[in-house]
Amino acid sequence: MNIKQLKAFTEVATNLSFVEAATKLHLSQPALSLSIRNLEESLGGKLLSRTTRSLVLTQEGKALLPVAKNILNQIDAAEREMKKRFSLELGHTSIAAMPSFAASVLPKIIKRFHSKYPHIKLSVEDVLSDTVIDMVSDDLVELGISFEPKHNSDLVFHPLYKDQFIVVLPPSHPLTQSHTISWDELLKFELITLQSPSSVRELIEETLSQHNMTLNPAFDAHQLATVIRMVRDSLGVAIVPALCKAQALEAGVVCRDINSPSIARRVGVISKPITSLSIAAKSMLETIKLYSSELTRQIELK
Known part of the structure; x- marks a missing residue:
């Protein structure tokens, strides 16, 4: 049993006419008859009773018709949905x-x-x-x-x-007078960082380790937004991704570049x-x- 056979059966069963069904399906009558015969053979019995004057459904044909219609409706619905998905309409x-x-x-x-x-x-x-x-x-x-x-x-x-990391400072911090700040200068002040484990914290620690420096934060927090707020409240200074720059400026802190070493990812x-x-x-x-x-x-x- 296949979709083509179910379509053939449904049209014949609905119209009770091979002529009308063949016209709607754009098939020749012999091709339509062969499709119905193959369906009946695959199922093991007659679905239609033919006489010289009439065409009627057998009891098995009556049982199959609503099932066949439902299957075909589901296939049509699936086809419509997939076409919408592939055309980005859904x-x-x-x-x-x-x-x-x-x-x-x-x-x-x-x-x-x-x-x-x-x-x-x-x-x-x-x-x-x-x-x-x-x-x-x-x-x-x-x-x-x-x-x-x-x-x-x-x-x-x-x-x-590539996102270059930057320094965020309280507005009144002495380092705001510099356009670029070195780590030697920065490490003289209390640092605020993300808590471990964190890819940002890990990158900073690895970079400093490669330059024989050690990160000893005074405070750490779970979110960068919290780190920035802590800087705003003058609890320390911090290194954050440049992606945070707009958020940092909006919070009222000062942003500066950092070098010796710079950090980017x-x-x-x-x-x-x-x-x-x-x-x-x-x-x-x-x-x-x-x-x-x-x-x-x-x-x-x-």
Whole structure:
């Protein structure tokens, strides 16, 4: 039993006429008769009773007709839905982004995506960068925006730009007089960092270790937003990704470049292999990539 046979049977059973059914199906009558005969043989009995004057359904044919109609309706519905999904008139995708990106750039990307694909639903998770990687790896979201993973052969990293870390200072801090600050100067003051484990904290510690320096924070917090607020309240100074610059300036702190050493890390989109992504996710990925040059300008990394 196949779809073509069910369509043939349904048309014949509905019209009780091989002539009308053949016309609607654009088949010859012999081809239609053969299709019905093959269906009956596959099921093991007659579905239609033919005489020289009439055509009627057998009891088995009457039992099959509503089932066949339901199957064909479901196939039609599935075909319509798939066509809508492939043409992006219907669909859903999900994305996880680290807070600094989610709060600054992601809303602009979503706005652009929604204006082009208004029927695609999007779920957004605002989580720490390490959690972003876990959520993509565990198939909880299709796309993630975070720093480049160090080790994860199952994931694909689509680089967008390099995020240069910056210093955030209370407005009255003496280091605000300098345009660029060295680590030797910075380490003389109380530091506020993210708690361990954190990819940001880990990167800072690794970089300092390579230059024979040690990070000894006075305070640590779970979120970069909290770190920035603590700086604003003059509890210390902090090193944060440049993605946080707009958020930091809005909070009323001062931002400065840092060197000796400088710290930078690539930001990009993390996903499973592209072939496993939905059409909606692929379109979102392309939207983000096209927007990446603007992202660079917005965080003033050019």
